[in-house]
Amino acid sequence: MLEFRLLGPVELHRDGAGVHLGPPKRRTVLAMLLLADHALVTTDRLAEALWHEQPPKHAKTTIQGHISHLRRLLHPTGDATIVTAGDGYLLRTPADRIDARRFQAAVLETRLGHSTPASTVPALRQALALWHGPALAGLCTTPLIASLAAELEEARLNAVEVLGQALTTEHLAEEAVFLLRGPANRNPLRESLVAPLLDALLATDRQAEAIELYHRTARLLADELGVNPGPAMARAYARILAAPDAAPHTAAPVESPGPATDVLRPLLLPRSPAGFTGRERELAVLDDAVKPTRDAPLCLVTGPAGVGKSALVAHWAQHAATAFPDGVLFAxxxxxxxxxxxxxxxxxxxxxxxxxxxxPDDVPQNTATAESLYRALLRYRRVLVLLDDALSYDQVRPLLPGATGCATVVTSRNRLESLVAADCARPLLLDRLGPRQGAALLTGVLGSDRVDAEPGAVGCLVRLCDGLPLALRLTGARLAMRPERSLREAAEELYDERQRIALLAVDDVDLASVLRASVAHLPPAAADLLGLLAHHFGPDTDLGAVAALTAATPADARAALERLLAANLLEERAHGRYALHDLVRLFARTLGPVPGPERVLPLLDHYLCGALAASAVAVAGSQPCCRLPENAHPPAVTPVFTDRAEAMAWYARERQSLVAAVATATSAGHHHRAWRLAVLLWPLVVQQPEAEWEAPLGHALASAAELADADAESRVRTLLGWVLGEKGRLEEAARHLELAPDLARRAGDSEGEAIATANLAQVHERLGRVARAGQGYERAALLARDAGSPQTEMLTTYYLARHHLLNGRPSQALALARHGLGLAPEEQVPARRAMLTDLCGQALVALSRHGEAWEHFHRAGRLAEQDGFAADAAEYYARAAETRTPGRA
Known part of the structure; x- marks a missing residue:
């Protein structure tokens, strides 16, 4: 049974298990169909949801592709179907399969005349339990999607308001306070939320808190909107004032409950940093974070070592202090x-x-009592509390004032997620400086004359210092004391990775010590992982690679990754990718010995298994071009791909790591893995022939020669020859391809011989050797037939048919292309079927049979779309558009 979820991240569940929907655009198409409630959704409406006002040229083709994928996902159960109607689509499924529809039905039921608070409470509890995050999360960020999400969120808030009032009526006011407080804090101007919260606070004997909330909201309404509280809030406030033992109407300083004397106005400001520059956005975030629009505003400034957290807060506090008339506390x-x-x-x-x-003598010795006294002294005051360089949540928690009028700013290298979760801290992640901000910092140290004279060197220095203010200041200080040195010379020194960390030091201030302090607080598993990642050959990595690298379970690997992320020693990028910045990587290489050649084997096997799985899906029905080495150990986490698009996306993400893995395998003597990794790159090579593939294929060729493996050498030379041919380096290509068929024959690989022969024939054709090309294509087709490989025979037949067409023999080309289409069942290898179908269309055009040609081009486009070849599909459709058929405009 299918279940659709819109009230949070958009998800599809089948029999309780999540179904992978694919990219955000596909999830957006599904959400639009579900929200239409069985109504037609036009392609224009879908395009607006996906791209707003700038849809691409082939938007309809892209939408059709997403619809096709969704149909395949929905097909197994038959619970939901997507119907094409006119210029759009509609999705048919029972309303109770969609969480948003179930939520709306429950809310509507509570609004009927016979509904009572007693029946409303369980109904709305169940309805709100359907929510599992912000509505329509994970979709395209277009105005239309934002508007639809806002409508759902508004319905959610309405339900919260009704449930909160019903809970208080049913004597469940504590639950009402818990339910209403968070939404009211996030929507401080929404009187319909504040009014039931006032009633709930009154019902739980919190008159003072209720009065304070009323006055705070009234001030906000006046300041932001210029209005007074409406009738609902006014009535709630009247009930509070009429209650017995109501608190005073206005907040006033109170006597301390302990033996303290008169409360003083402390001004413990940190020293303002000299030469502070930039960070305008971050300063504005801090200003906004401490506005008194919510209870006890709290901001957490976090970021890597040396990024300037303390300097930012110290600089900001100099002007922010004026907004806190009762003083500043700093530690x-x-x-x-x-x-x-x-x-x-x-x-x-x-x-x-x-x-x-x-x-001093009256300070309580008991920490809990001291905390109570501290919060009592601050209860009715506006004080700014600055807590710099915090290690943990436990270190910060006792120092939080908790008073409505006080604000707290905490800085830490750790992310302190508990502070966000438990105390609603607003996180401000301080990033490295960009080129302009980095240049401005160096200008402050060196003066504009030296910086303006060498703009190129300045950009290099900022990049080599990772944009870290501390590293840039250390570099600037060294240059300031050496006026005869150029910035270019300093950049050349830092370019040497072996000495870069050592150069970032001045007297007793050095980057290595700062980073060492961060690493000192890591658990052993995370510290070991940091050292291993520093020697990882790719620019970034993922969970599966980390598990292989550390020989740990995925759960343990994830825990170590999370610890490095929490310490801001590791950066998480899109698609679950993790990377070390250069300075952290160089420092981490000093933490232990360089891993030996055997340590990299599990990681190479991880990439090898992933590439083998991806290449199997890249062309449906094709045979693997190699097998795993006999001593390979499949990793605990191997990627699983449902279609070509997913496989190609994996190749794109892992491209640099795969290329580096080939070089690493060759240099480490793991030759059996090196050549396999290289030839398994073929789907990406075919898609991006213009990229630099010679280096990895050259490493693979060296490994094949080291092994004296004819099969390995033939495969590598075949792929390398094709790449060189696509780049127009035909003579070089011919030298490799002339050797490849004989090597494949010696290895007993008829299929490989056929492909190598066809590739060589293409080079001959481009060199003008038409007769040799034709002979090569004929031989390749015969070899493929003898090999008993229909997929390869389809490919070689395509080449032979194209050769006939290019040489003015459209009838022979048409016959061969049709023969090729009959070599495999229709459901197999749609991409190659598309190529042959397109060739049929071209031959039919040459024979002036335009109506048949038009049909073939459209069929080829649909086949290419089905297999995820969007660019080829667009080319086929373009040919159809250029074809004029009888009776067709």
């Missing part, structure tokens, strides 16, 4: 000081209490 927690232990929160708490006016 350097020393979480990553390296040479001294991190600060004890109890000690910092004592300093804060003294700064607030408590006599």
């Amino acid at each position: 350097r927690l020393g979480g990553f000081a390296g040479t001294v232990p991190a600060a004890d929160p109890a000690s910092v708490l004592r300093d804060f209490l003294v700064a607030l006016g408590t006599r």
Whole structure:
């Protein structure tokens, strides 16, 4: 049974298990069909959802491809069908299979006349339980999708409001407070949320909190909208004031519950950093984060070591302090000081209490009592609390004021996700400086004359320093003390990876010590992984590769990755890719010995198995071009591909790692893996022949020669010859391709001999050797037939038919192409069927049979779309458009 989910990430479940839907555009098409509620959705409406106002030229073709994929996903159960109607589509499925429809039905039921609070509570509890995140998450970010998501979110808030009021009526006010507080904090101007929350707070004996919430909301309404609270809030406020033991109507300072003296106005500002520049966006985020629009605003500034977190907050605090009339509290927690232990929160708490006016002898010895006194002193005050260089959530938690009027800013190299989850901290991830900001920082150290004189060298320095302000300041300091040196010379020194880390040091300040302090707090598994990733041959990696590299389970590998991410020592990119920045990578290489050749074997096998799986899907029905080596160990996580698009996307993501893996395998003496990895790149090579493939194929050829393996050498030379031919280097291509057929024959590989012979014939044809080309194509077709490989025979027959067509023999070309189409069942190898069908169309055009040609071009386009060859499909459709048929405009 199918279940569609729109109330959160858009998902499809079959019999309780998730079904992979593919890219965001495909999920967007599905969501649009589901939201239409059995109504027609035009292709123009779908294009608006996918691209807004700038759909590509072949938008309809792309939409048709996504519809085809969705139909295949829905087909097995028959619970849902997509119907083509006019210029659009509609999806038919029972309403109870869509969570948004079930939610809407439950909400509608509670609005009927016979509904009571007692029946509303369970109904809306179940309805809201259907939500599992922001509506329509993971779709295209177009205005239409944003509008549809906003409509669903509005319905959700309406349901929360109704349920909150019903809970209070049913004497479940504590649950109502829990339900309403978060949405009310996120929507502080929404009176329909605040009013039931006021009633719930009153019902739980929190009159003071309710009065404070009312006045805060009233101030916001006046400041932001220029209006007074509406009737619902006014009535709720009247009920609060009429209640027994209501709190005072206005907040006023109160006596401390402990033995403190008069509360002082502390001003413990950090030293303003000299030469601070840039960061305008981040400063604006900090300003916004501490606005009193929510309870106890809290901002977490996090980022890698040396990125300038402390400097940013110290600079910002100089002007931000004026918004906090009751003072500023600042503590350097020393979480990553390296040479001294991190600060004890109890000690910092004592300093804060003294700064607030408590006599030192009267500070409570019990930490919990000291926390209570600290929060009592701040309850009705506006104080800014700055906590710099925090190590953990436990170090920060006792120092949070918790008072509505106070704001807290925390800096940490760790992400402190508990602070976000438990205390609603707003995270500000501080990134490295870009070229312009980095140049501005160097200008502040060196002056504009030196920086402006060498703009190219400045860009190199910023890049070699990873955009880290600390590294740039250290480089600037070395240059400032050496006025005779050019910036280009400094860049050339840093370019040498062996000495770059050592050069980033001035006196007792050096980047290595700063990074060492971060690594010191890692658990052993994460520290080991950091060292291994530093020697990984690719630019980035994924979970499967990490599991192979560490010989760990996927769960353990993920835990180690998460720890490195939390410490900002690792960057997570799109598609679950992980990468080290250059300076971290170079430092991490110093943490242990270089892994030996055997350590890389599991990782090579990981890429080998992935490439084998991807190549099998790249052309449906094709045979694998090699097998795993006898001593290979399949990894714990091997990619699984459902269609060609997924396989090619994997190739694109892993391209650089696969190319580097070939070179690594050859240099490490793992020759059996090197040549296999290279030839398994063929689907990507065919798609991107213009790319630089000579280097990996050259490594593979060296490995094949080392093994004296005729099969390996024939395959590598065949692929290398084809690449060189596509680049127009025909004589070089011929030298490889003339050797390949005989090598394949010696290896007993008739199919490989056929492909090599066909590739050689193509080179002959492009060199003008028409007769030799024709003989080669004929021989290749015979070899493929003798090999008993219909797929290869289809390919060689296509080449032979094309040769006849190019040489003015359309009738022979048409007959051969039709023969090729009959070599395999219709459901197999759609891409090659598309090529042959297109060739039939070209031959029919040459024979002036335009009506038949038009049909063949359209059929070829549909076949190419079916197999994920969008560019080829567009070319076939273009040929159809150029073909004029009798009776057709």
